[in-house]
Amino acid sequence: MNLSQVNVILDLGALLVLTVIWFTNSNGNVEMQDRYLFRSMMVSTSTVLGANAAMYMTSDFSIQFAWYFCLFACSIHYIAQTVFCWQWFLLAKARFLKSPPSLYTWRQYFFAIPLIAEFIILSVINPFNGIVFSISETNRIVRGPFFYWNILFNYIYILASVVLIILTIVRNKNRAVRKKNEMLLFIMVAPIITSFVQVAAQDVSVLWPAIAISVFMLYEIEAQHYLEFKATKQAELEAELTKNKIAIMMSQIQPHFLYNTLTTIKALIGQNPTQAQTVITEFSNYLRTNMDSIDQTTPVDFIKELEHTKTYTTIEQLRFPDLVVEYDIRDKNFLLPSLSIQPMVENAIKHGIRQRKEPGGKVIVKTFRRDGCHVVQIIDNGAGFSTLSDQSKDSTRSHIGLANTRQRIEEMMHGQFVIESTPGEGTTVSFIIPDA
16 A cells, blocks of 8 residues: 555545534534534535545546546645635634634634735736646646645744734633633644644645544534533523512512501401501501511521511401411521411411301411421411412412412422312411521
């Protein structure tokens, strides 16, 4: 096997691998910001590999067609190489300026003037005078007077890309971004090192297969970072949406609680002015000492939430003296959403106790531990309802606090919200909150 055959195998092998990866890699459809640039770099690399293989396959042929074919393939090789160096530079400049890379803005062409001149020389002038290269009668490349200038232009852009990435790493304090740029620098330096290996290997084609591997690695790393970035942004967005949702729910609960308390005071003013004064005093103290808790959108201590509930039930018992409220507190060292127990007690009184055929009624607030969880129960012996018809969701039976409390228990505490009810016997609402 001669040297040309070895080079054909290396180039076609790298091209085949790159083609298979192009169509099968899992990140191929990632719509990252500069995806088109990475994909175009892979196209440029594939073009060079194909042109290389074509040149080596036609070497030592003496027919005229093979000569023209070799000249065409060699021209394509150097043109694609020039385009690749420009794409490499665009990528580094985009990282340095923290802006999307673009192949089409007029400012980009200012930097590309030497490469545009080189492109014109390779595609228009060189085929006629061999200023960069010519093809011998045996279809081998003969270096022209402008050959090394061509290599120098390409290396200037590659080295400029490396310098830009180094500056980007130095000035960037973000650890994740800095690590990504360090990986980019390593991949950019690899082809430069391989070019020296190419010289030492005595014309064995190792440079562009190595560049093909580097481009693919770079694309995969960028795609993976982009997927991680999207996942982080999605998590942040979901957290923000949840926070806003909780804030909206809290804003719904607060006016409702205040409205019902003021309605109670209004009813007492006509019936018992002395009691009304007592309720106003209780309510004023509640507002003064607990206003911060009303605005709380993060979990609060159970004891603090219990004080809200006791304030509410005290007001209700002043209005309805036959109402009995009991507290069976066996567990109190845990957190739960603000204004979660009070709306459930309010539901129990309004939709359970007051719907009884007999006067009076009892509400029990109970807490205990079970299976590593904190359990809060609001139990009433009111009218109850049929769970088969799911009347708990009916707007005439359950006010907005029920749905909000359920959602906050599940989203803020990752707990469970359970309703058990029997018509004519009563209802039990349970919060099951796992240990933090």
